[in-house]
Amino acid sequence: MRKLSRDEDFILRIQEISQQNIADCYQCGRCTAGCPFAEFMDEPPNRIIRYLQLGLKDEVLKAQGPWFCAACLVCETRCPRGVDIPRIMEAVRTIHLRSKEQLLDIDRIDKKILEEAHPLVLMSALYKYSY
Numbered sequence: 001m002r003k004l005s006r007d008e009d010f011i012l013r014i015q016e017i018s019q020q021n022i023a024d025c026y027q028c029g030r031c032t033a034g035c036p037f038a039e040f041m042d043e044p045p046n047r048i049i050r051y052l053q054l055g056l057k058d059e060v061l062k063a064q065g066p067w068f069c070a071a072c073l074v075c076e077t078r079c080p081r082g083v084d085i086p087r088i089m090e091a092v093r094t095i096h097l098r099s100k101e102q103l104l105d106i107d108r109i110d111k112k113i114l115e116e117a118h119p120l121v122l123m124s125a126l127y128k129y130s131y
């Protein structure tokens with residue numbers, strides 16, 4: 001059986017960045033039920049939060065769910081506990097990007113995309129490297 005270890009530092013870091021209390025979630029599932037992108041996510045919003053509650057860093061960081069989140073705020077408005085899930089998803093992405101994994105390498109982006117993409121898209125993606 002695979003041994004799962006709880007990473008307390010990871011939980012605290014997510015809470016610090018998102019300013020959310022992970023323990024507030026009681027797993028009702030309303031966030032996932034309303035999320036327009038849940039069907040495309042390998043791990044939907046409530047499961048991401050459950051993994052965080054359990055401190056399962058590897059499960060959270062390998063999930064694609066946070067990258068599908070469009071920050072549409074539907075989940076936040078449906079949550080009976082007032083959990084701001086988009087902030088948590090953003091915190092997960094931020095930790096990923098700050099780990100210096102080359103998820104986005106400016107030198108490998110097609111020149112045509114660099115010329116045509118909205119500057120805000122590129123700036124929001126790149127600012128996390130310079131933090």
Ligand code: SF4
Nearest residue numbers: 025026028029031079
């Ligand atoms: S709606 Fe809120 S309380 Fe319910 S599972 Fe989602 S985050 Fe947790």
Ligand code: SF4
Nearest residue numbers: 035069070072073075
């Ligand atoms: S903010 Fe993200 S997780 Fe929440 S409903 Fe929208 S796409 Fe889904």
